[in-house]
Amino acid sequence: MVEGVYAKLVGARLRGQMSYRASFLLQCLAQAVNQLAELVIILVLFDRVSALGGFSVSEVVLVYAIAGTAFGIADMVAGQLDELPTCIRTGTFDVLLLRPLSTLAQMMASDLHLRKVGRIVAGVGALVYALSHNDIAWSVWTAGLVVLAPLSGAVIFASIWVAANALCFWIVDGQELANTVTYGSNAFTSYPATVYGPWLRRFFAFVIPGAFVAYYPGLALLGRPDPLGGPAFLGWISPLVALAAAVVAGLVWRTAVRHYRGTGS
Amino acid sequence: MATNVAFGLLRMAVLIAAVGQGPIAGYDIAATTTYVWLGQGLMAVVVLWGDQRLADRVRSGDVVVDLYRPWHLQFALFAEDVGRAGYAVLVRLAPPVAFGALFFPFRWPSIGTAPVFAVSVALALTVSFGMRFLLNATTFWLLDNRGVQALYTAFTWLFCGLAVPLAFFPGWALPIVWSTPFAAMLQAPIDIFLERGSPWPFLAGQAFWAVAVLAAGHLALNRAVRKVVVQGG
Numbered sequence: 369m370v371e372g373v374y375a376k377l378v379g380a381r382l383r384g385q386m387s388y389r390a391s392f393l394l395q396c397l398a399q400a401v402n403q404l405a406e407l408v409i410i411l412v413l414f415d416r417v418s419a420l421g422g423f424s425v426s427e428v429v430l431v432y433a434i435a436g437t438a439f440g441i442a443d444m445v446a447g448q449l450d451e452l453p454t455c456i457r458t459g460t461f462d463v464l465l466l467r468p469l470s471t472l473a474q475m476m477a478s479d480l481h482l483r484k485v486g487r488i489v490a491g492v493g494a495l496v497y498a499l500s501h502n503d504i505a506w507s508v509w510t511a512g513l514v515v516l517a518p519l520s521g522a523v524i525f526a527s528i529w530v531a532a533n534a535l536c537f538w539i540v541d542g543q544e545l546a547n548t549v550t551y552g553s554n555a556f557t558s559y560p561a562t563v564y565g566p567w568l569r570r571f572f573a574f575v576i577p578g579a580f581v582a583y584y585p586g587l588a589l590l591g592r593p594d595p596l597g598g599p600a601f602l603g604w605i606s607p608l609v610a611l612a613a614a615v616v617a618g619l620v621w622r623t624a625v626r627h628y629r630g631t632g633s
Numbered sequence: 634m635a636t637n638v639a640f641g642l643l644r645m646a647v648l649i650a651a652v653g654q655g656p657i658a659g660y661d662i663a664a665t666t667t668y669v670w671l672g673q674g675l676m677a678v679v680v681l682w683g684d685q686r687l688a689d690r691v692r693s694g695d696v697v698v699d700l701y702r703p704w705h706l707q708f709a710l711f712a713e714d715v716g717r718a719g720y721a722v723l724v725r726l727a728p729p730v731a732f733g734a735l736f737f738p739f740r741w742p743s744i745g746t747a748p749v750f751a752v753s754v755a756l757a758l759t760v761s762f763g764m765r766f767l768l769n770a771t772t773f774w775l776l777d778n779r780g781v782q783a784l785y786t787a788f789t790w791l792f793c794g795l796a797v798p799l800a801f802f803p804g805w806a807l808p809i810v811w812s813t814p815f816a817a818m819l820q821a822p823i824d825i826f827l828e829r830g831s832p833w834p835f836l837a838g839q840a841f842w843a844v845a846v847l848a849a850g851h852l853a854l855n856r857a858v859r860k861v862v863v864q865g866g
Contacts, residue, residue, distance in 0.1 A: 394780025401787040409796045413647075415803050416657045420650050483783075548636045555643045563650045568642055 373469065377477045385482055392483060399486030403436050406558055407494055421562035422595050428560060430498035430589065435557035435582035437491030438521025444484040446526040449475055450550075453536040453543040462630055472530065472621050491518075504589055509604075516607055517585035521557070523610035524581050527617035528553055534617075537624035540631055549576055557581040562595050569596075580609040637729055641673040645737070648797070658800035663738040664827050665798075670733025671823050672795055677725035678718050678754065679761040679818050681793060682786045687769035688778050700858060707766060707850055714762045722754075742828050749832045753822040756839035760817045763846025770850060773857035794820030800829075814842040 385392055410432060414425040423431070452475060455461040464474045495518070504510060532549045536542035556564065556572040561583045564572070573579035580602070587594055588603025645666055651657060652665045660668065676682075687710065690696040699706050733739055742750065768785055772778040790796055792815035799810050799820045810816060817839040825832045 388775075388777035388780075391775060391777040391780035395783045398780065398783030398787045401784065402790070405787060405791040405796065408791060412797055412801050412803070413651050416801055417651050417654050419654075420647070544634070544636050548639045552636070552639045552643060555640065559647055559650075564643070564646045568646060572643075 374473060374477045377474075378480050381477075381479050382482055395483035396486035399440075399484050400490040403440065403487045403490035404494070406432060406436065421560045421564075423560045423562070426498060426501040427586070427590060427592075429494060430502055431560055431582045431586040432558045433491060433494035433498045434517050434521060434586060435554065437488060437495055437518040438581050439525055439554045439557070440484055440487035440491045441518065441522035442525030442529065443487065444481055445522070446476060446529040447481055447484065448479040449529050449533040450543070450546070451475075451478070452533045453541060453546065456536055457540060457631055459630055461628075465625075465628075471625055472618075499589075502590060505591055510589055513585055513588060513604065517582070517589075520606035520610035521581035521585075524577055524606075524613050525550070525553070527610070527613035528576055530617040531620045534621045534624040537628050553578040553581075557583065560586070577609050577613055580606045634728060637673050637677070637725075638732060641669055641729060641733070644673075644796070645669045658798070659829060660798055660800065663740045666733055666737040667740045667827060668798055668823055670729050670737070670739075671826055672819060673729040673733075674726035675754065675757070675819055675822060676795060678721045679757050680714075680718075680765065681761065681789050681795065681818065683765050683768050683782050683789075685769070685782070687766070688772040688782075691769070691772040692776065707847070707854055710766065711759075711762055715758070718758050740827060742826050746825065746828055746832070749836070750822060750826050753825045753832070753836060753839060756836065756843050757818050757822050759843040760814050760839060760846055763843065763850050764814060764818070766850040767846060767853060770853040770857055773853075773860050789815055789818070792816065793818045794823065798823075800824075811838070814846060817842045 407429065410420075410425065410428055413420060414428070418424070420428055452461070455464075455475075461471075464471045467474065495514075499514065529546075529550050532546040533542075536546060539545065553572055553576050556568070557578045561569050561573050561579050569579075573583070584594070584598070584603040585606050586603075588600070593600065594602065648665050648669065649662060652660055652662055656664075687696070690699065699709075702709075734741075764785070768778060768782055771781050775781065792799075792810055792813050794816060799807070799816055802810055821835040821839050824830075825835050
């Protein structure tokens with residue numbers, strides 16, 4: 369029965385979004401343009417240089433495409449958590465606590481931005497292009513990785529979203545901080561980790577496990593050893609990292625909600 | 634602020650990875666870091682991503698009150714925006730520029746460039762305001778302008794010179810990217826600050842777009858007033 373409630377919530381949202389049809393189609397298109405703009409940037413840079421962080425253009429596009437697809441999926445499912453700081457500040461979050469449903473699931477089901485399909489479609493398109501322009505040793509394992517990497521990446525991104533926004537239960541106006549880690553890790557994962565200096569890399573690659581979204585799976589697909597000296601198995605453990613990230617994010621959320629006190633507004 | 638600095642660092646890393654192999658189109662490392670931090674600051678002053686306030690008032694019908702007032706709506710909103718931008722210069726432009734200048738190689742212009750840069754920023758703000766006003770005005774016809782708005786944001790990011798300096802684009806694309814109003818909103822003041830050639834062509838382009846978008850906004854408003862539908866009246 370509970371599942372039926374979520375389906376109804378999401379269904380109502382979807383119908384609402386479709387009611388301004390022209391605007392909705394334009395928003396889908398805008399998401400795709402957004403996604404492909406980063407590709408244009410990569411191509412513009414490679415018009416001037418032949419390698420970035422030791423990677424060729426088709427290799428960078430592969431990393432970008434995995435990251436972009438993963439981010440698109442996560443953004444569609446968990447992106448509405450961006451509203452959480454506002455809900456906390458204005459007190460509307462209290463309403464969710466009254467219902468006999470999970471607060472996290474309610475937040476996620478409160479909206480589902482169908483327009484973000486545009487971003488996912490553009491990401492998958494770039495991925496297909498990148499796969500056909502790289503020399504990949506195809507096997508059951510690499511084929512599985514192509515499918516699993518964006519999905520694991522999406523779970524990692526969604527976990528980042530949950531954990532970062534859960535911090536807003538403590539720091540009441542924490543939107544900025546949350547945006548830094550969510551959208552910042554999207555920017556970080558779009559390029560090989562070798563591009564960044566040691567401090568940025570430590571934070572975005574390992575504190576937030578951004579390196580497992582696209583960099584390590586990309587290396588595994590390309591059959592390249594890690595220029596940063598990491599062992600080869602790192603490219604294959606993204607699903608495990610995703611699982612761990614989801615567990616941590618779930619725990620952070622539970623702890624946060626248990627200690628939640630209203631803002632008194 | 635934290636977001637702004639983090640994004641600045643990430644963007645700078647990618648660009649330095651490129652120009653570190655040798656200057657590109659006259660951008661060396663110092664020019665690139667200056668470009669990044671100036672851009673991070675200016676984007677909040679000129680508001681690159683559009684605003685929704687007028688659109689919301691059109692959707693709710695409140696705009697009728699604005700239209701009854703004895704003012705010219707476009708200029709009233711512009712005056713408000715200039716005030717906002719003045720405050721943003723202090724709290725949104727100065728900190729990232731100071732951060733960049735303190736921790737990274739930075740290229741300051743000569744004293745004589747400072748007033749020209751100020752004029753260029755003012756023109757950039759005017760163009761940006763004019764574009765945002767037009768975007769908001771589409772609500773009179775579309776009722777929901779979020780689609781147009783989202784598309785605008787996507788193009789701004791690419792063509793205003795925020796993600797990568799416009800000079801990095803291949804030669805055949807340069808006349809195209811420089812002929813859009815987007816270039817007038819961010820890249821022009823930055824290039825004046827970096828003293829990339831004579832400032833006059835930049836200023837002329839900005840002035841052209843400032844007049845063009847304000848005039849277009851004025852026309853759109855005149856026509857829209859006759860169209861306005863009070864939602865839920």
